[in-house]
Amino acid sequence: xxxxxxxxxxxxxxxxxxxxxxxxxxxxxxxxxxxxxxxxxxxxxxxxxxxxxxxxxxxxxxxxxxxxxxxxxxxxxxxxxxxxxxxxxxxxxxxxxxxxxxxxxxxxxxxxxxxxxxxxxxxxxxxxxxxxxxxxxxxxxxxxxxxxxxxxxxxxxxxxxxxxxxxxxxxxxxxxxxxxxxxxxxxxxxxxxxxxxxxxxxxxxxxxxxxxxxxxxxxxxxxxxxxxxxxxxxxxxxxxxxxxxxxxxxxxxxxxxxxxxxxxxxxxxxxxxxxxxxxxxxxxxxxxxxxxxxxxxxxxxxxxxxxxxxxxxxxxxxxxxxxxxxxxxxxxxxxxxxxxxxxxxxxxxxxxxxxxxxxxxxxxxxxxxxxxxxxxxxxxxxxxxxxxxxxxxxxxxxxxxxxxxxxxxxxxxxxxxxxxxxxxxxxxxxxxxxxxxxxxxxxxxxxxxxxxxxxxxxxxxxxxxxxxxxxxxxxxxxxxxxxxxxxxxxxxxxxxxxxxxxxxxxxxxxxxxxxxxxxxxxxxxxxxxxxxxxxxxxxxxxxxxxxx
Amino acid sequence: xxxxxxxxxxxxxxxxxxxxxxxxxxxxxxxxxxxxxxxxxxxxxxxxxxxxxxxxxxxxxxxxxxxxxxxxxxxxxxxxxxxxxxxxxxxxxxxxxxxxxxxxxxxxxxxxxxxxxxxxxxxxxxxxxxxxxxxxxxxxxxxxxxxxxxxxxxxxxxxxxxxxx
Numbered sequence: 031x032x033x034x035x036x037x038x039x040x041x042x043x044x045x046x047x048x049x050x051x052x053x054x055x056x057x058x059x060x061x062x063x064x065x066x067x068x069x070x071x072x073x074x075x076x077x078x079x080x081x082x083x084x085x086x087x088x089x090x091x092x093x094x095x096x097x098x099x100x101x102x103x104x105x106x107x108x109x110x111x112x113x114x115x116x117x118x119x120x121x122x123x124x125x126x127x128x129x130x131x132x133x134x135x136x137x138x139x140x141x142x143x144x145x146x147x148x149x150x151x152x153x154x155x156x157x158x159x160x161x162x163x164x165x166x167x168x169x170x171x172x173x174x175x176x177x178x179x180x181x182x183x184x185x186x187x188x189x190x191x192x193x194x195x196x197x198x199x200x201x202x203x204x205x206x207x208x209x210x211x212x213x214x215x216x217x218x219x220x221x222x223x224x225x226x227x228x229x230x231x232x233x234x235x236x237x238x239x240x241x242x243x244x245x246x247x248x249x250x251x252x253x254x255x256x257x258x259x260x261x262x263x264x265x266x267x268x269x270x271x272x273x274x275x276x277x278x279x280x281x282x283x284x285x286x287x288x289x290x291x292x293x294x295x296x297x298x299x300x301x302x303x304x305x306x307x308x309x310x311x312x313x314x315x316x317x318x319x320x321x322x323x324x325x326x327x328x329x330x331x332x333x334x335x336x337x338x339x340x341x342x343x344x345x346x347x348x349x350x351x352x353x354x355x356x357x358x359x360x361x362x363x364x365x366x367x368x369x370x371x372x373x374x375x376x377x378x379x380x381x382x383x384x385x386x387x388x389x390x391x392x393x394x395x396x397x398x399x400x401x402x403x404x405x406x407x408x409x410x411x412x413x414x415x416x417x418x419x420x421x422x423x424x425x426x427x428x429x430x431x432x433x434x435x436x437x438x439x440x441x442x443x444x445x446x447x448x449x450x451x452x453x454x455x456x457x458x459x460x461x462x463x464x465x466x467x468x469x470x471x472x473x474x475x476x477x478x479x480x481x482x483x484x485x486x487x488x489x490x491x492x493x494x495x496x497x498x499x500x501x502x503x504x505x506x507x508x509x510x511x512x513x514x515x516x517x518x519x520x521x522x523x524x525x526x527x528x529x530x531x532x533x534x535x536x537x538x539x540x541x542x543x544x545x546x547x548x549x550x551x552x553x554x555x556x557x558x559x560x561x562x563x564x565x566x567x568x569x570x571x572x573x574x575x576x577x578x
Numbered sequence: 579x580x581x582x583x584x585x586x587x588x589x590x591x592x593x594x595x596x597x598x599x600x601x602x603x604x605x606x607x608x609x610x611x612x613x614x615x616x617x618x619x620x621x622x623x624x625x626x627x628x629x630x631x632x633x634x635x636x637x638x639x640x641x642x643x644x645x646x647x648x649x650x651x652x653x654x655x656x657x658x659x660x661x662x663x664x665x666x667x668x669x670x671x672x673x674x675x676x677x678x679x680x681x682x683x684x685x686x687x688x689x690x691x692x693x694x695x696x697x698x699x700x701x702x703x704x705x706x707x708x709x710x711x712x713x714x715x716x717x718x719x720x721x722x723x724x725x726x727x728x729x730x731x732x733x734x735x736x737x738x739x740x741x742x743x
Binding site: 148149152153156157158159160162177210211212213334335336339340 | 589590593594597598601605635638639642643645646647648649650651652
């Protein structure tokens with residue numbers, strides 16, 4: 031066998047994993063790998079800061095259903111990935127992060143650009159590798175992609191010393207068999223527990239399905255719809271569960287949690303059975319769920335056994351894949367009579383309507399709730415909206431309707447500001463062969479965290495529309511300051527310089543609009559969508575508009 | 579209710595496995611009472627015994643979280659009536675011509691070994707359960723304990739069951 035340079039072998043292995051794009055930033059410890067990129071069919075997208083690279087990979091993964099790949103050099107390059115890796119971990123997004131490392135002999139000597147990145151990321155990687163022998167590369171890359179994408183998905187990190195990349199290896203790409211002794215995810219639910227669940231579902235008078243990100247990640251939307259319709263059971267989602275169930279469906283009952291709909295929390299509090307499918311029951315989701323009856327039953331279906339019973343006592347645990355378990359459940363006799371409950375829900379819904387109105391001076395400028403409601407009517411049935419973190423996120427999550435094949439991505443678990451621009455770009459790269467409408471929703475705070483990435487948007491003329499909600503404030507923290515300390519108790523939440531975003535967009539050659547009335551937004555949005563290439567719509571919202 | 583539990587783990591000898599396990603305890607706020615690691619009959623695997631204190635909910639979480647680590651192959655709880663759990667302790671006790679023979683007598687009663695003798699001290703090696711060791715400490719305490727070192731619990735299931743199966 032002809033020896034192959036390890037750096038080339040790495041890219042060959044990535045090719046075998048069907049990697050099309052790598053989002054990265056070069057550096058000294060990656061010189062051999064970047065030399066190999068020149069002759070590889072894998073496309074390298076140069077991000078403008080390593081901090082955004084995992085978000086590109088995340089957006090790519092969420093849109094394509096495949097593993098996203100990001101790359102950074104040793105030391106500061108690697109540590110810049112940390113927040114993005116943690117973001118992917120909290121939302122269970124399958125990404126593989128590859129980092130350069132100093133030469134093996136230098137590890138532990140505090141060499142130039144040395145950082146213990148496997149150690150630094152251990153708390154929020156699903157697994158990580160420090161490659162010590164080039165001959166292990168085929169096995170490690172195969173395992174990394176397998177671990178990232180199966181079971182409960184998540185980020186895997188591969189740290190590769192520079193001198194390993196320069197080794198000549200005789201090993202081929204023959205490593206196909208995956209046999210990891212300690213990793214055998216369980217997809218099929220336990221039949222005994224499923225039987226118990228069926229009995230409870232049939233007996234329940236007030237059941238609710240609580241759908242989490244696991245439905246979206248597990249591609250189980252169709253199975254959930256079939257199960258909910260068959261059993262006439264209302265569906266409430268978590269923030270990560272947006273897109274699990276069509277929001278125009280009569281059984282759809284909104285989003286639960288401290289930033290959810292009021293009626294959803296009331297409905298969930300009134301349930302006698304909660305069928306949780308792929309939701310973590312995080313503190314933000316459950317903060318309003320205080321009135322559970324003592325005899326409320328909890329069925330929890332999750333692929334990660336450690337999630338079951340972690341945050342909420344569960345009497346029927348089912349460890350398994352959402353799609354597999356729902357396919358099984360839908361074939362069983364579970365139908366009960368919920369007519370009274372559904373009527374009660376209608377009353378709850380009408381007693382707790384969504385409030386769109388605002389008073390002057392807030393009503394003088396854009397009403398963001400109406401903006402997203404209107405946007406729902408003007409965008410395609412398969413549009414992707416990537417919400418950032420802050421008020422923009424909650425407004426878009428609550429008032430933009432996810433129907434048919436639309437998708438909504440956001441940093442739900444970690445709440446990482448600056449997520450939307452790179453994640454949406456990653457989604458665009460995943461759909462270049464089948465272009466679709468992709469929107470970035472961010473505020474002036476989150477926009478400025480990642481605005482360097484406008485360079486990537488401009489360079490590749492990515493067809494993405496940025497809905498930039500500006501109020502010269504860090505709106506959500508300001509809202510918390512108002513709620514906790516009272517009016518006027520604002521601190522550190524003014525973005526005091528009113529940036530000319532139009533000029534900024536112009537500098538990057540991005541077509542831009544500025545609107546301060548909902549009617550004007552409705553006029554320019556279709557134009558922005560029609561435009562071939564990137565656009566930015568700056569939407570002026572009054573600083574005192576802090577209600578969700 | 580909090581209780582002490584002994585866990586036995588079979589893990590792959592991969593880079594950083596011990597720091598992954600200890601890091602898991604640290605970041606999730608679980609207390610490790612003791613931890614021992616050693617090689618096994620299979621050169622690629624190590625065996626770790628961890629003693630932890632916590633209520634049932636925490637112990638269940640610990641087991642689940644350990645099982646999530648890719649390098650961890652098996653986690654079992656060593657129940658006192660189904661397993662042998664022992665600890666090795668070295669104790670340096672003050673001993674002079676008047677007390678030495680009394681201490682040796684106590685050591686003999688506990689089937690402990692004298693492993694070092696000096697003019698003013700003795701080092702005693704004792705192996706046993708937590709209760710036996712506590713009992714021994716109580717007996718030699720009046721003579722003056724200069725220092726001691728404990729290995730932490732290590733254990734094996736009784737009967738024919740094998741962890742790697």
